[in-house]
Amino acid sequence: MEVVYDIFQMIHSGYIGKVMYNKKYVVVGATGMVGREILTVLIERGVSPLNITPVASTKSAGQIIEYGWARFVVSALADVNFREFDIALFSAGKDVSARYAHTAAEAGCTVIDNSSYFREHDDIPLIVPEVNMEDIERYNGKRIIANPNCSTIQVVMVLKPLHDMFGLNELVMSTYQATSGAGYCAVSELLEQTRMVLDGETARPKHFKMQIAFNVIPQIDDFSEYGYTKEELKMMNETRKILGISNINIAATCVRVPVITGHAVSVFARFTDDIDLGKAIAVIDEFPGVRVMDDNATYTYATPIDVAGGNNVLVSRIRTHPNIKNVLNFWCVSDNLRKGAALNAVQIASRL
Amino acid sequence: MEVVYDIFQMIHSGYIGKVMYNKKYVVVGATGMVGREILTVLIERGVSPLNITPVASTKSAGQIIEYGWARFVVSALADVNFREFDIALFSAGKDVSARYAHTAAEAGCTVIDNSSYFREHDDIPLIVPEVNMEDIERYNGKRIIANPNCSTIQVVMVLKPLHDMFGLNELVMSTYQATSGAGYCAVSELLEQTRMVLDGETARPKHFKMQIAFNVIPQIDDFSEYGYTKEELKMMNETRKILGISNINIAATCVRVPVITGHAVSVFARFTDDIDLGKAIAVIDEFPGVRVMDDNATYTYATPIDVAGGNNVLVSRIRTHPNIKNVLNFWCVSDNLRKGAALNAVQIASRL
Numbered sequence: 123m124e125v126v127y128d129i130f131q132m133i134h135s136g137y138i139g140k141v142m143y144n145k146k147y148v149v150v151g152a153t154g155m156v157g158r159e160i161l162t163v164l165i166e167r168g169v170s171p172l173n174i175t176p177v178a179s180t181k182s183a184g185q186i187i188e189y190g191w192a193r194f195v196v197s198a199l200a201d202v203n204f205r206e207f208d209i210a211l212f213s214a215g216k217d218v219s220a221r222y223a224h225t226a227a228e229a230g231c232t233v234i235d236n237s238s239y240f241r242e243h244d245d246i247p248l249i250v251p252e253v254n255m256e257d258i259e260r261y262n263g264k265r266i267i268a269n270p271n272c273s274t275i276q277v278v279m280v281l282k283p284l285h286d287m288f289g290l291n292e293l294v295m296s297t298y299q300a301t302s303g304a305g306y307c308a309v310s311e312l313l314e315q316t317r318m319v320l321d322g323e324t325a326r327p328k329h330f331k332m333q334i335a336f337n338v339i340p341q342i343d344d345f346s347e348y349g350y351t352k353e354e355l356k357m358m359n360e361t362r363k364i365l366g367i368s369n370i371n372i373a374a375t376c377v378r379v380p381v382i383t384g385h386a387v388s389v390f391a392r393f394t395d396d397i398d399l400g401k402a403i404a405v406i407d408e409f410p411g412v413r414v415m416d417d418n419a420t421y422t423y424a425t426p427i428d429v430a431g432g433n434n435v436l437v438s439r440i441r442t443h444p445n446i447k448n449v450l451n452f453w454c455v456s457d458n459l460r461k462g463a464a465l466n467a468v469q470i471a472s473r474l
Numbered sequence: 475m476e477v478v479y480d481i482f483q484m485i486h487s488g489y490i491g492k493v494m495y496n497k498k499y500v501v502v503g504a505t506g507m508v509g510r511e512i513l514t515v516l517i518e519r520g521v522s523p524l525n526i527t528p529v530a531s532t533k534s535a536g537q538i539i540e541y542g543w544a545r546f547v548v549s550a551l552a553d554v555n556f557r558e559f560d561i562a563l564f565s566a567g568k569d570v571s572a573r574y575a576h577t578a579a580e581a582g583c584t585v586i587d588n589s590s591y592f593r594e595h596d597d598i599p600l601i602v603p604e605v606n607m608e609d610i611e612r613y614n615g616k617r618i619i620a621n622p623n624c625s626t627i628q629v630v631m632v633l634k635p636l637h638d639m640f641g642l643n644e645l646v647m648s649t650y651q652a653t654s655g656a657g658y659c660a661v662s663e664l665l666e667q668t669r670m671v672l673d674g675e676t677a678r679p680k681h682f683k684m685q686i687a688f689n690v691i692p693q694i695d696d697f698s699e700y701g702y703t704k705e706e707l708k709m710m711n712e713t714r715k716i717l718g719i720s721n722i723n724i725a726a727t728c729v730r731v732p733v734i735t736g737h738a739v740s741v742f743a744r745f746t747d748d749i750d751l752g753k754a755i756a757v758i759d760e761f762p763g764v765r766v767m768d769d770n771a772t773y774t775y776a777t778p779i780d781v782a783g784g785n786n787v788l789v790s791r792i793r794t795h796p797n798i799k800n801v802l803n804f805w806c807v808s809d810n811l812r813k814g815a816a817l818n819a820v821q822i823a824s825r826l
Contacts, residue, residue, distance in 0.1 A: 292798075296648035296740040298690045298729065312688075316668060331773045336664075336734050338650045339777055340791050340805045345770035349793030371798045375740040375791065375805065377650065380732050382688050388648035388727040390742075418697035421683045425691055439692050439727065441701030446644075446723045453692045453727065 148207040151214025152176030152196055153185055155305055156236055159464035160211050165189055177202050204229035209471050227265035232474055234467045240268040241360055248363050250275050251469045252410045253282045267470055271356040272462030273297050273385050276435045278364045279412050280454050283405035285365055289394035293372040298379045298386040299342060303458045312380055334380050342376040351376060384426025385458040393448045402450055406437050416440050424455040432457055433465055500559040503566025504528030504548055505537055507657055508588055511816035512563050517541055529554055556581035561823050579617035584826060586819045592620040593712055600715050602627050603821045604762045605634045619822055623708040624814030625649050625737050628787045630716045631764050632806050635757040637717055641746035645724040650731045650738040655810045664732055686732050694728040703728060736778025737810040745800045754802055758789050768792050776807040784809055785817055
């Protein structure tokens with residue numbers, strides 16, 4: 123739990139004056155793609171590196187993570203004393219959350235868990251700050267808050283203002299999900315296989331079940347009940363929980379595409395009330411963290427490369443239907459590592 | 475209109491004994507991706523190269539196309555006398571079809587047109603042979619038959635037996651369409667941009683409006699009415715016409731993905747009657763040209779690389795919904811150049 127930093131650089135960059143929080147953060151799973159992004163977002167938002175402790179498995183302990191003048195040395199999870207921290211951000215998979223989240227909470231930390239482990243627990247709030255921050259009050263004080271699935275977050279950000287205005291009652295979604303959602307090894311597999319295919323070699327799948335280079339794979343996470351994958355059931359169940367509407371019909375198909383970062387979702391949403399397209403576009407664009415990027419005349423629409431590294435959910439192709447009443451189709455895109463994971467988790471932490 | 479061939483090779487390969495058709499074919503747009511595939515399919519199906527005349531623009535005239543022992547010299551469209559042919563397969567875009575299809579038909583050819591020009595004309599049949607070959611009789615004898623949009627063909631092949639059994643009434647589709655659907659220049663752009671991105675260079679779009687390498691683009695063909703693209707309206711209108719059901723609600727979102735060949739579609743279909751999943755799977759698998767490839771336990775599902783070069787529509791992820799009645803979700807994949815274009819056109823020709 124050692125941070126080496128350059129005090130002169132800190133003063134020079136004006137950083138010391140910007141330190142906003144005195145809370146102490148422990149980031150569990152700090153060497154993964156989302157964990158690294160959590161460190162980035164904490165630092166971007168003015169948290170002092172002195173107040174951040176990156177933690178990973180014993181295997182990764184000692185690894186060094188550099189952020190300009192800040193240099194973190196990764197600690198082993200087994201050595202962490204959670205009593206030393208105010209907030210524990212978990213992003214090390216379901217098994218680690220299952221094993222350590224309660225320990226951290228009992229030691230006094232508020233746990234924000236990015237795994238799927240707690241998301242559907244009845245006594246654990248599942249939070250997108252712009253949408254349902256008030257749910258934290260409604261749940262009892264287990265000190266554990268679940269961070270939703272990446273694709274779910276971006277969709278509920280758009281659906282919330284629409285639901286408040288028109289009353290959502292059915293949702294059909296198909297996703298276009300980037301490989302970074304599956305971690306470093308998935309991104310390397312995409313890049314390595316792509317080179318192989320370009321060089322005329324045969325690409326052999328390792329992480330993915332099928333070749334991902336120049337291909338699309340209609341399976342994310344394991345298969346589960348009713349022929350749906352767990353990823354699809356997450357989108358269906360988490361959307362209901364976050365929006366607080368248990369009786370809407372939701373069908374999702376989750377597909378991995380050969381993209382590095384940036385998830386996209388094609389959404390067909392049916393509402394109770396008539397849709398006024400102008401009002402729909404206005405309420406989407408006014409919602410915090412969401413921006414409409416939609417002008418067919420100038421071929422303006424969002425794609426994954428537009429959102430990589432950004433904070434907003436971008437919404438395009440917003441249209442009603444010539445025959446079907448009360449329907450809105452749209453396309454939304456967001457950085458799956460940021461608003462889809464790290465940014466949302468840090469936003470929860472900063473609002474506590 | 476010259477074909478150079480090796481008679482000894484033909485005898486040696488047993489080809490001469492296999493010649494099945496005496497009809498004479500002219501392939502307009504023979505140097506394009508679909509045109510080349512039409513030549514391949516005609517030859518695969520036993521049509522003698524002597525009976526095939528490839529035609530293209532004056533610019534491409536003289537170009538040589540080789541198929542093993544057969545060697546075609548491309549003729550200029552301006553020089554073609556359509557009276558010399560029985561069947562004219564057009565695949566050179568809407569403008570060429572608009573200008574030459576009627577001339578060919580008036581000269582006595584039966585025209586099978588792969589462009590979108592005639593598809594929605596009330597007096598022109600739009601045919602997928604396995605689905606609605608009988609529609610040719612119902613239309614008056616203009617000698618022009620339209621070949622449907624690539625994504626539409628594969629979807630109606632799966633929907634036809636389901637509609638006959640359960641009665642289709644609503645359809646929501648999102649596509650994952652390969653670059654070869656947009657021609658050679660689109661495929662080269664994907665490959666060239668992919669190399670550039672891997673080498674750390676900036677990819678500049680030419681054919682596509684946005685970078686296609688490691689990205690997905692929610693626009694295919696131009697924007698049209700109601701905020702839909704022409705490709706989306708084609709899927710919506712052509713599906714109704716081919717299945718002969720004018721009153722079904724259809725919403726489509728068409729997306730280009732960085733795949734070379736093989737279109738995939740995520741389909742949500744609502745029917746009038748209760749769905750028996752076992753029966754649904756059986757009627758799909760029994761339909762000619764369609765195969766079910768669907769076993770979650772062994773991670774068996776179809777992806778674009780599975781269908782490239784093949785003739786079948788493969789169907790996977792077939793599932794009902796835990797809450798929504800009478801709904802079937804599925805994923806279908808097919809080679810967009812073959813069943814999506816060339817094969818379907820040649821199948822129409824061979825059934826005439």
